[in-house]
Amino acid sequence: MAKKKSKKNKKNKSKDLSQDILANIQSIHFLYEKQLDSIFTTLDISNEQYNVLGIVNNAPNRNYSLKEIQALLPNKTTNTTRLVNKLHLKKLLAKTVDKSDKRRLNITLTQTGADLLAKGNKSMTAMNQKLNNTLKGKPSKLLLEKLIDLKKGLK
Numbered sequence: 001m002a003k004k005k006s007k008k009n010k011k012n013k014s015k016d017l018s019q020d021i022l023a024n025i026q027s028i029h030f031l032y033e034k035q036l037d038s039i040f041t042t043l044d045i046s047n048e049q050y051n052v053l054g055i056v057n058n059a060p061n062r063n064y065s066l067k068e069i070q071a072l073l074p075n076k077t078t079n080t081t082r083l084v085n086k087l088h089l090k091k092l093l094a095k096t097v098d099k100s101d102k103r104r105l106n107i108t109l110t111q112t113g114a115d116l117l118a119k120g121n122k123s124m125t126a127m128n129q130k131l132n133n134t135l136k137g138k139p140s141k142l143l144l145e146k147l148i149d150l151k152k153g154l155k
Helices: 002-043 047-057 066-072 080-089 111-134 138-154
Strands: 093-097 105-109
Touching: 002 047, 002 111, 047 066, 047 080, 047 093, 047 105, 047 111, 066 080, 066 105, 080 093, 105 111
Parallel strands: none
Antiparallel strands: 093 105
16 A cells, blocks of 8 residues: 555656646746846836837848838737837837838837847846856756747647
């Protein structure tokens, strides 16, 4: 009988370990989002607005349309028009009507937008460097492999 209890205890410990892992992943996600929010709050923009600035900055000598920005955003359900309008009001983006197609807006990054993005990138790099310093060596490779497996299980 002792062996049966032992097997049962191992199953419970294994189940508890899985729950602990998932709880820690959720906790880490929450803490990471909280740090991101802190950065964006100091910049007076949202995560989505930061993404728009980054997209427009990727090709500085190019005009973007709303449709192109929408296609490049991580969250496809975001209201791109609203984001661009808010960034335009803050003078972070410039909007001009396309000469060849009056229905199309050409969107470019202003110098103020570029400066704010650079400040945000600096803060993001510092935060990521701090995290990278805690994730070094062989155990990190194993952790990455397991997280990729977990991600596959969610698809």
